[in-house]
Amino acid sequence: MTFDRNVKIAPSILAADFADFGSECRRITEAGADWVHVDVMDGHFVPAISFGAQTARAIRPHVKGVMDVHLMIAPVDAYLQGFIDAGADVITIHAEAGPHAHRSLQAIRAAGVKAGIALNPGTGLDQLPWLLDAVDLVLVMSVNPGFGGQAFIPEVLPKIAAVREMIGDRPIHIEVDGGVTADNARAVRGAGADVLVAGSAVFRGGPAAYAGNIAAIRAAAG
Numbered sequence: 001m002t003f004d005r006n007v008k009i010a011p012s013i014l015a016a017d018f019a020d021f022g023s024e025c026r027r028i029t030e031a032g033a034d035w036v037h038v039d040v041m042d043g044h045f046v047p048a049i050s051f052g053a054q055t056a057r058a059i060r061p062h063v064k065g066v067m068d069v070h071l072m073i074a075p076v077d078a079y080l081q082g083f084i085d086a087g088a089d090v091i092t093i094h095a096e097a098g099p100h101a102h103r104s105l106q107a108i109r110a111a112g113v114k115a116g117i118a119l120n121p122g123t124g125l126d127q128l129p130w131l132l133d134a135v136d137l138v139l140v141m142s143v144n145p146g147f148g149g150q151a152f153i154p155e156v157l158p159k160i161a162a163v164r165e166m167i168g169d170r171p172i173h174i175e176v177d178g179g180v181t182a183d184n185a186r187a188v189r190g191a192g193a194d195v196l197v198a199g200s201a202v203f204r205g206g207p208a209a210y211a212g213n214i215a216a217i218r219a220a221a222g
């Protein structure tokens with residue numbers, strides 16, 4: 001996985017057909033997706049349960065590009081190895097996922113996987129300077145995690161810009177997740193994001209619409 005700051009569209013399979021993940025992953029890749037975003041929810045840290053490492057492992061052969069795993073799990077440490085073994089390229093944990101976020105990030109990297117830290121809309125940036133040398137990606141949540149299809153919280157835009165400023169010239173991706181559409185992609189990109197996650201905005205309209213939906217977000221991001 002090479003680093004760049006070009007726009008990358010990462011459809012969230014949370015909005016895909018759960019009975020047909022393999023086909024859905026292939027369709028979005030053919031439709032122009034750069035990364036595939038895999039949302040794992042534990043029914044504890046967030047209200048819903050989505051799926052676990054066995055599903056991620058089953059999806060892996062159908063993902064041609066980057067498999068980007070977002071773990072909404074707390075405590076997360078006991079589950080990291082399962083997603084490492086499943087073939088994740090990036091594993092992102094939440095800042096609240098345990099008492100030692102830095103140690104969890106080290107464990108991900110020690111396995112040769114890129115490590116990300118996710119910040120909820122209400123989570124501050126005070127710890128971030130001390131985590132920057134341990135991460136490859138900062139995920140700025142633009143909704144409260146737990147469900148797809150929520151409205152983008154515009155107050156996160158200055159937060160994205162603040163993260164971009166803190167990162168400086170370090171090779172760290174900024175990913176924005178939640179309510180991203182063609183309507184706000186320009187502002188999200190302008191604030192400094194390079195990875196745009198989109199669930200509903202990619203999958204709405206069914207397979208025939210995926211390529212157009214992805215192209216619209218990419219064009220808006222510029």
Ligand code: DX5
Nearest residue numbers: 145146148149178179199200
């Ligand atoms: C929220 C998830 C997101 C979200 C994206 O808990 O992490 O990835 O489902 O879906 P949309 O784009 O529909 O908000």
Ligand code: ZN
Nearest residue numbers: 012039070177
């Ligand atoms: Zn996500």
